Amino acid sequence: MSAPLYPNGFLSENAGLAIAVILGIAFGFFLERGGLGSARKLAAQFYLTDMTVFKVMFTAIITAMLGLFWLSWLGILDLAQVHVLPTYLVPQAVGGLIFGAGFMMGGYCPGTSCVAASIGRRDGYVHLLGMIAGIFLFGEVFPFLRQFYNSTSLGPITLPQILGVSPNVAMFLIVAAAIAGFSLATKVERWAEHRGFPSSKGNLSTHP
Amino acid sequence: MNTKLGFIAFGLALLAVVAGPSYKGGGVSINPRDLASIVDHELDHVTAFELGRSIMDGESTYIVIDLRDSSRFAGYHIPGAINKSLVELVDASYNPNQAIVLYSDGGVHSAQGMFLLWAKGYKHVFMLKGGLREWQEEVLHPVIPPRSKGRVGADSVQLLKKMSLFFHGSPALRLQIPERPRLQEREKMRDEC
Amino acid sequence: METNILGGSTMKNDAADGLKDVRIQGRMKTAQRVGLSWIKSSTHEQPYWNPYQAGVGIGVVLLAAFVLMGRGLGASGAFTSLVAAGVDTIAPQHVHSNTFYENYLGSGNSSPLKDWLVFEILGVIIGGYVSGSMAGRRRAFVEKGPSMTSRGRMAYALLGGLIMGFGSKLARGCTSGQGLTGGAVLSVGSWVFMVTVFSGAYATAYFVRRQWL
Numbered sequence: 001m002s003a004p005l006y007p008n009g010f011l012s013e014n015a016g017l018a019i020a021v022i023l024g025i026a027f028g029f030f031l032e033r034g035g036l037g038s039a040r041k042l043a044a045q046f047y048l049t050d051m052t053v054f055k056v057m058f059t060a061i062i063t064a065m066l067g068l069f070w071l072s073w074l075g076i077l078d079l080a081q082v083h084v085l086p087t088y089l090v091p092q093a094v095g096g097l098i099f100g101a102g103f104m105m106g107g108y109c110p111g112t113s114c115v116a117a118s119i120g121r122r123d124g125y126v127h128l129l130g131m132i133a134g135i136f137l138f139g140e141v142f143p144f145l146r147q148f149y150n151s152t153s154l155g156p157i158t159l160p161q162i163l164g165v166s167p168n169v170a171m172f173l174i175v176a177a178a179i180a181g182f183s184l185a186t187k188v189e190r191w192a193e194h195r196g197f198p199s200s201k202g203n204l205s206t207h208p
Numbered sequence: 209m210n211t212k213l214g215f216i217a218f219g220l221a222l223l224a225v226v227a228g229p230s231y232k233g234g235g236v237s238i239n240p241r242d243l244a245s246i247v248d249h250e251l252d253h254v255t256a257f258e259l260g261r262s263i264m265d266g267e268s269t270y271i272v273i274d275l276r277d278s279s280r281f282a283g284y285h286i287p288g289a290i291n292k293s294l295v296e297l298v299d300a301s302y303n304p305n306q307a308i309v310l311y312s313d314g315g316v317h318s319a320q321g322m323f324l325l326w327a328k329g330y331k332h333v334f335m336l337k338g339g340l341r342e343w344q345e346e347v348l349h350p351v352i353p354p355r356s357k358g359r360v361g362a363d364s365v366q367l368l369k370k371m372s373l374f375f376h377g378s379p380a381l382r383l384q385i386p387e388r389p390r391l392q393e394r395e396k397m398r399d400e401c
Numbered sequence: 402m403e404t405n406i407l408g409g410s411t412m413k414n415d416a417a418d419g420l421k422d423v424r425i426q427g428r429m430k431t432a433q434r435v436g437l438s439w440i441k442s443s444t445h446e447q448p449y450w451n452p453y454q455a456g457v458g459i460g461v462v463l464l465a466a467f468v469l470m471g472r473g474l475g476a477s478g479a480f481t482s483l484v485a486a487g488v489d490t491i492a493p494q495h496v497h498s499n500t501f502y503e504n505y506l507g508s509g510n511s512s513p514l515k516d517w518l519v520f521e522i523l524g525v526i527i528g529g530y531v532s533g534s535m536a537g538r539r540r541a542f543v544e545k546g547p548s549m550t551s552r553g554r555m556a557y558a559l560l561g562g563l564i565m566g567f568g569s570k571l572a573r574g575c576t577s578g579q580g581l582t583g584g585a586v587l588s589v590g591s592w593v594f595m596v597t598v599f600s601g602a603y604a605t606a607y608f609v610r611r612q613w614l
Contacts, residue, residue, distance in 0.1 A: 004471035011469065017520045019469050024524020025531070026462045027474055027577075032532035034455025039544045039558075041449075043613050046599075046606040055452035056459065057580060057595075059213075063460025064585035066220045068467060072230040079230065080304035080331045081471050085401070085583040086269050087590030088573065095572025096594040099565050100601020103576075105609050106561020107544070110476035110569060111525060111577040113562070118526040119533030120541035122551075123558040128480075130562020135477070135484045137563065138570040142501040149571065150266040156305040158587040168224045170587065175221035179214050182453075198546060198613035210453050265500065401475030401518070401578020 003077040028115050035200075037115035039107030039123060044200035046104055048192035051185035052200075058178045069171055084156035091149050106130065243326060252322060253337035254309055260347040260371050263288060273297060275312045275321055276340075286311065286343060287375065298324050304331070311336035311343070348377030447536040463581055470517070473582025476525070477569040479518035481505055486513045546613040557612055 005011050011019070034056045035041045044050035071077035103109055106127045108116055113131065116124030142149070160170040193199060224230075246252050254270075262270070263286075272289040274281050281291040292300070294317065302308065308325065310318040310333065318335035325333040336343065350368040372379040449455075466473050485505035489496050496502040506513050533539040545554035569575040572594050574583065580598070583591020 003468045005469050007471040016470055016517060017515070020517045020520035021524040021527075023462055023466050023469075023474065024521035024526075025528035026465075026524075027459060027521070028525035028528025028530075029532045030455050030458035030462065030528075031525070032529045032538070033450040033458070033536070034452050035449035036455075037529055037533065037538075040546075040613065043606075046602045047610070047613065052449075052452045056456040057576065057584075059453050059456025060459035060463060060581055061584040062217055062221075063457050064463040064467065064473075064581070065587065066217065066224075067460070067464035068585060069224055069230050070220065071464075071468065073224075073227055077468060078331075080329065082305075082467050082586060083472050084305040084586045085574070085579065085588045085591055087588060087593075089590060089593060092572045092579070092590040092594045093597045095568045095570070096597030097601040098568030099572055099575065099594075100568070100598040100603075101605040102561045102563070102565025102568055103598065104561070104602040104605035106558050106565055107612070108558070108562070109565070109576045110480060111474075111522075111575070114476070114522055114525045115529035115533075116544075118529035119539045122541065122543045123545070123554055126555045127558040127562040130559040131477075131566035131569075132480055132484055134563035134566025134568075135481050135570055136488070138567045139484060139488070139499060139501045142499055145571070146500070147266060153269055154589065155269050155271075156303055157589050158303075159589055159592060160587060161303070162589055167230060167587070168227060172221040172225045174587075175217050179218060182214070198610055210451065213453050213457065401473070401478050401574040401582055 003071070004081050007081045008078075027111070028118065031112060031115045032119065036112045037119055037121070037124075038200070039116065039121070041200040042109075042112060043104070043107050044198060047197040047199070048188050049197050050200040051189050054185055055182055058181065062175050062178050065171060065174070069167065084158060086156045087154040088150065089152040089154060091151060102134070243323065253335045255337050256343040256346040257371075259286070259309060259336060260343070260375065261367070264371055264374050270307045270309045270334075271302070272309045272311070273321075275310060275317045280313075284340075286340075294321055294324070297321050298328070302330060304329070307332040307334070309334050309336055312339050314339045314341055344377075347371055347375055350377075350379050445537045447538070459581070460585075463585060466582075467585075472517075473578070473585060474521065475518045475574065475578035475582060476522060477566070477575040477578060479516065479522040480566070481570065482513045482516045482519050489513070546611075548614055549612050554612055557609065 002008060002010065006016050031037060035052055036056060041050055041052055045053035068077065068079065068082065072079045099109075106113075108124060108127045110131060113124050113127040117128055118124075138145075158167070158170075159174075160167040163170055165173075193201075259270070259272070272286055274285050274289040274291045275294060275297065276291075277293075278291055281289075285291070289311070297310075298321075308330070310321045310325075312318045312321075315335060315338060318339060322333050322335045338345075350372050369379050463473055482505055485496075485502045488502055489506055496506060530539070543551045543554050545551065565575075572579060574580075574591075574594070576595075576598065579588075579591045579594045584595060
């Protein structure tokens with residue numbers, strides 16, 4: 001079991017940073033390829049006409065999830081050294097609602113706003129500024145939020161643990177649900193397009 | 209193309225159901241050199257100050273385990289700690305990603321417990337350096353120096369007092385300047401992305 | 402009529418458009434093989450990839466991050482480092498009033514900008530630029546629906562960014578960090594986060610529809 005490499009000392013800190021850049025380049029590349037650098041496409045997800053966000057995200061999640069499982073099963077990867085983000089149930093739920101509202105309003109998430117800015121979208125730049133302001137605002141009110149922020153800590157628990165099934169079964173259920181979700185999503189896209197909801201297709205308005 | 213991808217994903221997931229556990233913890237294996245290196249670099253312990261601070265700030269996701277016998281535990285234990293004997297400790301199973309801090313009166317039992325858990329494949333196990341004795345000295349009854357300098361200095365006086373009172377101890381003012389507690393320079397995985 | 406570096410033309414001519422497109426695409430493929438296509442962005446916008454292919458691509462990158470570094474990708478953390486570094490530069494005393502900034506600044510031995518996520522975000526910007534250039538999608542304008550003004554859209558973007566930034570800190574991450582990374586390791590909080598993000602967005606969609614109609 002020699003992976004993950006960095007926590008086992010096979011990579012220096014600087015090598016790790018170089019890897020960060022390389023992985024980032026690939027990440028940004030694929031995000032743009034899939035169209036997630038376009039606010040219109042991202043927004044269309046929430047008008048049901050373009051389910052790209054859902055399809056890309058969940059495909060990525062199940063790809064990595066299957067990869068983690070099988071690499072560990074083969075003995076190549078030590079899962080104990082793969083960091084599982086700890087759960088803080090209520091702050092994450094409330095933060096998620098706020099995040100979702102901001103996502104809808106702004107049309108981007110942090111990663112995709114970088115991609116949008118990199119391909120020239122002015123609303124992307126502005127969104128980045130807003131995000132930085134939002135983070136600063138949070139920092140300033142943090143002392144008042146600190147207790148809430150740290151509440152309902154459940155540690156690094158995983159879905160299999162709370163569902164009471166093995167990780168294998170949980171994974172299977174998720175993949176099956178994702179595949180069913182994808183075919184349903186395509187049908188929903190057609191229905192919503194037909195109903196005239198805001199779409200990501202057609203000519204983009206080219207006002208500078 | 210899409211259907212091909214779908215079949216591959218479904219196939220891999222279905223295979224996983226019958227494949228057996230992916231995390232092969234539980235068996236005993238020791239890599240002596242790694243463990244010795246960890247101890248040498250002092251990556252194996254948390255200081256009383258660190259532990260106290262993280263409990264006080266409410267940011268602690270450690271499980272704290274007290275390895276003494278139950279009557280001593282009833283007498284006093286670090287808030288939030290659970291009581292286990294060494295045998296119970298080794299028999300229990302934990303989330304492999306969970307950080308665990310062990311303590312006893314000094315360091316002997318907790319060090320033994322730590323090695324045993326490492327041998328079982330758990331990676332995030334630490335001991336409280338100096339045990340409960342150091343907890344009493346540094347957290348419950350810290351010595352407040354009359355003067356302090358440096359960036360960390362001024363805050364640490366306030367912090368020591370605050371922490372001591374938080375745990376219902378009593379800070380003591382002395383004339384000699386003792387060693388200031390140092391924060392461990394350990395690479396810490398953040399809880400967020 | 403505009404010409405790009407590859408000598409193709411983009412004059413709109415309905416009947417011959419299809420044929421021209423094929424020829425331009427052929428030239429672009431050659432240029433890509435030689436590695437020159439991003440020197441000047443093509444004026445011909447190419448279609449996006451199939452979302453599943455893009456998703457697999459991202460999934461492999463995410464897996465590589467786990468295998469190499471023991472951690473996944475992220476985004477909002479990089480901007481927090483930026484903010485913390487900024488606050489530390491402008492008002493260092495203020496930093497100590499707040500454990501939030503202190504956590505991000507560490508012990509002061511190295512710059513907070515020497516952070517894995519900051520470097521990753523730099524890569525994201527480069528990667529987006531390369532992909533956008535190669536596909537003729539690099540253009541400076543404001544994305545919005547036809548019945549919205551640019552100013553209005555920018556205002557929404559700014560306000561939305563602010564709210565989103567705040568939410569991302571409260572939730573300890575964003576769709577890249579909590580969503581992709583936490584999702585792949587099946588962390589409960591991350592999946593809860595994803596559900597609430599989609600819920601919050603769907604709930605808000607009706608109220609901001611003017612941007613996109």
